[in-house]
Amino acid sequence: MxxxxxxxxxxxxxxxxxxxxxxxxxxxxxxxxxxxxxxxxxxxxxxxxxxxxxxxxxxxxxxxxxxxxxxxxxxxxxxxxxxxxxxxxxxxxxxxxxxxxxxxxxxxxxxxxxxxxxxxxxxxxxxxxxxxxxxxxxxxxxxxxxxxxxxxxxxxxxxxxxxxxxxASTDAPPVDEDLDRLTQREREVLRLIARGYAYKEIAKQLFISVKTVESHVSAVLRKLQLSNRHELTRWATARRLV
Incomplete structure (x- = not known):
């Protein structure tokens, strides 16, 4: 039973x-x-x-x-x-x-x-x-x-x-107009560049070619009016994007 x-x-x-x-x-x-x-x-x-x-x-x-x-x-x-x-x-x-x-x-x-x-x-x-x-x-x-x-x-x-x-905070940061100029992919490349990744490493991580990475970096520098990746890194660090 x-x-x-x-x-x-x-x-x-x-x-x-x-x-x-x-x-x-x-x-x-x-x-x-x-x-x-x-x-x-x-x-x-x-x-x-x-x-x-x-x-x-x-x-x-x-x-x-x-x-x-x-x-x-x-x-x-x-x-x-x-x-x-x-x-x-x-x-x-x-x-x-x-x-x-x-x-x-x-x-x-x-x-x-x-x-x-x-x-x-x-x-x-x-x-x-x-x-x-x-x-x-x-x-x-x-x-x-x-x-x-x-x-x-x-x-x-x-x-x-x-x-x-x-x-929930009353002092939430405003929308960053400079950052809004970038596409989502450009933002992703920006963060990886700022973290010190080489172009080949970024290409492998994002499943894109090195040439495409270079194109994205050039677009980011142009849109943000920066001259090189060192300025880009400082820009990203100042906005806590790294």
Whole structure:
């Protein structure tokens, strides 16, 4: 009798778990310019019968993202911060009308390798409901997606402080007009240059060519009216971007 009770209890637990998964469902769009990363996320979270997450679209740049999001109207968008065409902030700007004022708003969760304060604050100001880094586990990402769908705000632990500093304080720093002239990719190259990385190291880390790094550095110097990487490093350090 004891053994029978144990088996029956185990079956009930399994059935209840399966029922809970079946009841949970969320439609998601993946936006990231690295195809291999999108494939990995799809494999990790996209088994709908197990996770309740249905990936209904993917995009690799800003224009693709806006097109796919508008066409599919997902409940949650996993959004990379650094994208060709203007970055995640531009996607948020162009999708602003989809975020509110309707029964089924599209909600955005930033998923990025960057943990820079200006990136976090930028996308939250743009309308994203949360920000997690790419070190997050598959299970935690699924949980974060459902929390975002339900209207919660989700942040990787150390990133929450950036948001509190920027929005809970009455002396939050104003928007830096010089920094706003730079694209998201240029900001990323700027930070790495300021941290002392060589062009080859930056190219490897960002999966771009050395020539592309050089082009970004030239654009940064021109936009900020600086002469060399030493001035650039001082500029970035003064703004606590390093």
């Amino acid at each position: 004891g053994a029978g009770d144990g088996e029956g209890g185990e079956r009930m637990t399994t059935e209840q778990a399966a029922g809970e998964t079946a009841e949970r469902h969320v439609r998601v769009v993946l936006v990231d310019d690295h195809r291999m990363f999108r494939t990995g996320v799809q494999a990790e979270i996209g088994a709908t019968d197990r996770t309740g997450v249905e990936v209904v679209g993917e995009a690799a740049d800003v224009d693709q993202a806006v097109t796919v999001i508008t066409a599919t109207r997902p409940e949650v968008v996993l959004l990379d911060v650094h994208l060709p065409g203007g970055g995640g902030v531009e996607v948020l700007r162009r999708c602003a009308s989809l975020m509110g004022g309707q029964e089924s708003p599209v909600r955005f969760l930033a998923l990025s390798v960057s943990d820079a304060a200006e990136d976090v604050i930028g996308v939250i100001r743009g309308g994203a409901r949360g920000y997690v880094t790419k070190t997050i586990t598959g299970g935690d990402l699924v949980d974060a997606i459902f929390r975002i769908k339900d209207g919660d705000a989700v942040f990787s632990p150390r990133l929450a402080g950036f948001v509190l500093d920027a929005f």
